Amino acid sequence: MIKILIAGFVLLTGSVQAVTLDELQLRFSQEPVVRADFTQQRQIKGMVKPLTSNGQMLIAQDKGLWWHQVAPFPLTMVLDETRMVQVMNGQAPQIVTAETNPQMFQFNHLLRALFQADRQVLEQNFTVAFTSLPEEQWRLVLIPKTSPLDKLFNDITLRGGTFLDGIELNDRQGDVTRITLSNQRLTPRTLSDDEKQRFVF
Structure with missing residues (x-):
């Protein structure tokens, strides 16, 4: 679950010209709404074939994260300032609040920092290695x-150009999760009525 949340909140946004971490931080915080498709492959140690899932993602700075897995089974998750809601296969929503699980919401603060490329918070929690690559590409390795x-992950690697294009999470159990993001969209810059309802529970 934590891996899904991290994956969702590190959806970095914005056009990259001068590829520096400070530039990313500035640009990533300026987009109010980001929409994208995702494909996730999790290679579990000892298994020949990875587990694959796909779906859509929506991040609104004033609402939170909406993560909707379509296959191999329906799963919807919403994370905002005060709660996490999970709905699986049409069942009743499961709601976790900051009061019932404070550790979860320590992650919430960190995940927003990842989303905004908040250098100060990142450097408090990770050893940060940022690399500017040719053709306005970049890579950010977080240890x-x-x-x-540090009990969950060996490292988290983000790579991208104009958008974040990929996320790789290497965990302590030897499993690797790779998320490919595509069809990123910044417009319209406000949520439709339908999109607003996705955050209502």
């Missing part, structure tokens, strides 16, 4: 140095 992240 956790605070608990509980």
Whole structure:
């Protein structure tokens, strides 16, 4: 679940010209709404074939994250400032709040920092290695140095250009999760009525 949340909140946005971490931080915080498709492959240690899922993602700075897995089974998750809601296969929503699971919402603060490329918060929690690549591409490698992240992950790598294009999470169990993001869209810059309802539970 934590991997899904991280994956969702590190959907970086904005046009990249001068590829520096400070530039990314500035640009990523300026887009109010980001929509994208995702494909996730999780290679579990000891398994020959990876587990694959796909769906859509929506991030609104004033609402939170909406993560909707379509296949191999329907799964919807919403994370905002005060709660996490999960709906699986049309069942009743499961709601977790900051009061019932405070550790979850320590992650919430960190995940927003990832989404905005907040350099100060990132450097408090990770050893950060940012590399500017040819043709306005970039790579950001995060090695956790605070608990509980350092108990879960060896490293998290983000790569992209105009948008974040890929996320790789290497966990302590030897599993690797790779998420490919595509069809990123910044317009319209406000949510439709239908999109607003996705955050209502």
